[in-house]
Amino acid sequence: MHRHDTYAIGCTLSGVQSFRYRGAVCNSLPGGTIVLHPDEPHDGQAGTDDGFHYRIAYVEPSEIQAVLGGRPLPFIQGGISADLRLLSVASRILRDVDDPIEPFEYEDALFELANALEAAANRVSLRQRRLVNYAAAEIARQYLAERPEAVTLEQLETICGQDRWSLSRDFRVLFGTSPYRYLTMRRLAAVKTMLRDGSGLADAAFSAGFADQSHMTRQFSKAFGVSPGRWLTLTREAR
Template sequence: MAMANQGGDWIQRAPPGGKLERIEAFFAGHGYAPHRHDTYAIGKTLAGVQSFRYRGGQCNSVPGGTMVLHPDEVHDGEAGTADGFQYRMLYVEPALIQQVLGGKPLPFIQGGLCADPRLGAATAALLASLDGALDPLQEDDALFDLARALSAAAGAPPRRHTVDYLAAERARGFIHGALERSVTLDQLERESGRDRWSLSRDFRLLFGTSPYRYLTMRRLDLVRALLLQGLSLAEAALRAGFSDQSHMTRHFGKTYGMSPARWLAMRASAAPRTR
């Protein structure tokens, strides 16, 4: 990550390459003068009190909530205590939100702060780590969840939709044939014949998880099979489509609650013993 440092203040930016800008920053006192973005600014205070003036009111963000600044709204920022404040923020073009919501009015969160757990979880998924660029399909999945959570937190009524099972099944079949390659929502859209956001919604309804999560799980299935065939962790990770061994190991641990090495050792110890 790139870092700029002036005095005790610093800012880190996630590597470019996706659709979102993501940052982490620390300010000991004054942060920034009044300004505005043409994007949503959505984030979380990690430590301290983050104070800002927004739409005529004073806001104080602390760890646990979510900040949501609407496009083109003036705001500033400063530390609310002598300890300073640290936060992560992502910037989302309204057009990306509209692509998911299909022409509905942009969600508006009153007061700039939100305690809705759905929005908190969707935001946390995009800000969990800034060390690397997001996988394209992972980013699109997270954007879908973020737009839906924003809409729900803003109080938008749910709408009924038709579900296209055949399109979702075509996308699922494509995923199974592309485990070793990068998969994007653009590709799934072309293969399925269904627009990307309708497909993303249908996939969740029909198969119980997002396209990215489904792809990751199938890759982990392949990793386990390859490990049992005797391949090394590094080789199994690459053969299954992960960027490297550490990438695979992180997903393996999150899914199975243990490292792949421990899982393999446990499988070996459970194998029938011959006399």
Template sequence: MSEKVSGRDWVLRSPAVGKVERIEAYFSGQGYEPHRHDTYAIGRTLSGVQSFHYRGAMRHGLPGGTLVLHPDEVHDGMAGTEEGFRYRMLYIEPTLIQQVLGGKPLPFVAGGLSDDPRLLRATSALLRATENTPDPLEEDDALYDLALALDAVAGRRVGRRAIDYPAAERARVFIDDQRGLGITLEDLERISGRERWSLSRDFRALFGTSPYRYATQRRLAHCRALLQAGHGLADAALEAGFFDQSHMTRQFIQGYGLSPARWLKLLAAR
């Protein structure tokens, strides 16, 4: 995926099929509008300065460090200098981390940046596998190392109440099966066997976002797949369960920081 940087912005998604979404991108100025998604965004600046607003402050990602943006945290992205910035990013679903941690609160790395060598080592294998389909065992092994590194770097959160991981996982699987469509808290309460507000608190602690926003992201993921397959914006919006194209576009920007039209244009730029 790494080629010389051209003067125009681009995003290249890895064609590799696996559990983790991988991209490499270059932006000369403003990259992303403020948005939040339900995955970790973990990556590395390859050149330039990657600047972004995160938790009330402007941060600057430099080569040699690791970016760790927590699920459901609002952030944007822009070039910190005139030369622009190039970076690689992994989008990792919290469920993959929970398969290793088994119900601990989701690790949170303060500030969104880390120079801890454990994270640098743990992300190297996943960030390298951008051009070829990763071996499934290699990917699972790398995810295991990454989950432990995140947990170690984040440290322990004290004073947390008990969390019902199996109940929250039943609710999450139900949302996945429904592609986020037509779901109510009553449904999740029935499926999980957990009182709705306790379930909502546990869901946030384990998966980093609310059941509603998680369901919305499932619809957006389906919509994005339809767009890449060549469906029109209006048809994809309706197929994914949005009221209309405008509704989908608003949610798309909130989830990815780009309009669907600009996202498609950036993918085609390479």
């Protein structure tokens, strides 16, 4: 089991792709779209002895929000959608590695993806939109993305001009995770980069803003399902 603070959007190309998600076992077949919500624990394995092939992309919730402009982040029940519009848009992004997508084309597809997700989730609500302070939450997200040091909700409250509990609620609605989880994942992303560049575990943990190496290792293993050392070994073997 592991999690991402991004959307995981994919398509099964052949076979049966099984995963545990929100207390249920889901089986993805060709012709559907997998949409795992940010920060939701899941795993993945073949559903039959024949194995499976798939492609998946990890899309930042902030990119979806850049299109939605403050409407609640779309949630696909069950993690799999049969919506043909969503499948068509996802296929534009899930390209072969030999056919890279151009930045302009990606932005165009991203706009369609955000709207297709919203339509498939059927969660458009003007009342909800009025209740969510997107501007304040986006200020908080940018602040957390740029600063690995410890912060508090009280500090974010001062920076954003919104009371801490409303900000915490809105952040979850808009970006699919809590402010603390978002900061933790930014720190872990920094740790990955430093480990790939040759830093030691203790130095990477300190530079990324963790209290110590043990704290970082616990958070890393909880998020990615493997220890930092094991992850680094697998990364080197894959090169």
